[in-house]
Amino acid sequence: MTASAILACQKYPVTTIIGLEVHVQLKTQTKLFCGCTTEFGAPPNTQVCPVCLGMPGALPVMNREAIALSVKTGLALNCDIPPLTKWDRKQYFYPDLPKGYQISQFDLPICADGHLTISTDDGETERRIGLVRAHLEEDAGKSMHDEASGISDTKIDLNRCGTPLLEIVSQPDLRSADEAKAYLSELKLLLTHLKVSDCEMQEGSLRVDANVNLHIDVEGKKIATPIVEIKNLNSFRNVQRAIDYEVQRQLVDWEENRQTIDDAPKTTRGWDDSAEQTFAQREKEESADYRYFPDPDLLPVRLPRDYVESIGESLGELPAVTRERLQTQHGIKPYDADVIVNQGPDVIEYFETAVGASGDGRRTSSWMMQDVMRTMKERSIDIDAFPIPAKRLGELIRMIADGKLDNNRARDVFEHLLTHDESIEQATKSLGIEAVDDDALESLCKELLAANPQVVEDVKGGKQQAVGALIGQAKKKNPNASPQAVRQLLIDLIAKM
Secondary structure (H helix, E strand, C coil), X not given: CCHHHHHHCCCCCEEEEEEEEEEEECCCCECCCCCCECCCCCCCCCCCCCCCCCCCCCCCCCCHHHHHHHHHHHHHCCCECCCEECCEEEECCXXXXXXXXXXXXXXXXXXXXXXXXXXXXXXXXXXXXXXXXEEEEECCCEEEEECCCCCCEEEEECCCCCCEEEEEEECCCECCHHHHHHHHHHHHHHHHHHCCCCCCHHHCXXXXXXXXXXXXXXXXXXXXXXXXXXXXXXXXXXXXXXXXXXXXXXXXXXXXXXXXXCCCCCEEEEEECCCCEEEEEEECCCHHHHCCEECCCCCCEECCHHHHHHHHHCCCCCHHHHHHHHHHHHCCCHHHHHHHHHCCHHHHHHHHHHHHHHCCHHHHHHHHHHHHHHHHHHHCCCHHHCCCCHHHHHHHHHHHHCCCCCHHHHHHHHHHHHHCCCXXXXXXXXXXXXXXXXHHHHHHHHHHHXXXXXXXXXXXXXXXXHHHHHHHHHHHHCCCCCHHHHHHHHHHHHHHC
């Protein structure tokens, strides 16, 4: 039984409460406090130095670019950027943390009190999801567990130690797994648009912790179940599945034990993808357990107002604004605008250039959805490698809008242009497509009407759709005849009879 089905059949109203912690690797060339590269895929323990290994006497030096990218993200997320931020040591002991502490931010994060607007399931209603904070910290290493061979060894790769992370913490404003996915999708779109992160989840550039509990209305009294943090979810699909499972598990657990948030501490659970269930890990530490204190090796960071404003001026148009503008300016559907924007700035630029040449936003959007993106997927190419320039595609679409080409002939031209770098005029000539002059078209239509008197009578009787039978005949006699032009001319000629 799904979580939603279980909730629906309960006698008590249940609200799912979800907050997400998203760890984003910033797109810097070097680590947060040393000069080691952040490039992915190097052999284990080859991108390390005395600083990120925590050697005695090695001192950290702050990466200025990480600060700039963090401020840029915070501004795009409507956060407050304080004039002063500082570094704190977060104490815990784990094999992949060689220093025995992580340099993070505690009480003065670099970004605070923001929000991100998402679309709900119906695609029309919007919800504002609050953000508690976004703070900078260094990543730990990676533990590689060998459980398949039976040896049960754990090996440590410290290449990630010191990689700059921005942890974006939402308010517990999400109410379903689908809303969590919508939030993550919008956040990823924003981050990649800003080029502050590549958000490659398979490389660890974006990781998610989901905090989940239930509010159960028992005869007008709200009962909250213990909060569970599901750690290190590495795909949006796993986020959805883990939340749905955890809602189901917590509801069953409450029905059996009646434990509330006051009876049990916050715990962490992992996600077993093969078993499709969460599993217990440990009780969650409180901030006091980490023994935070200001890092004595790093000075606080001042963020002058003119510095913050200069970064804000570089943001440009954000995805949510672009999505709305494409709908109002070019008259395209919300779904089409969402798909185009999600493809990134280069696809947006291609589309708008094509619209400039075609003068028809809806028709251009349709060709983008059905033909351009299909071809990109089939050929595994990006828009910058697409063989048909945007302006040329727009010229082709304008010929359709002007009635000079029907869709079928236009697609013949499109397919030809995929393999031939020619103008529209050259392509139509290569394919033997010629414009039909008005006199020839009228002569053809008169011939068809003379040979089909029943069609004439049907149209006179109010059945205009009867001319459809003649359009196919017109195409057989002259493949270059435009179906739209033939239909209109046939109707006009019958009206004059």
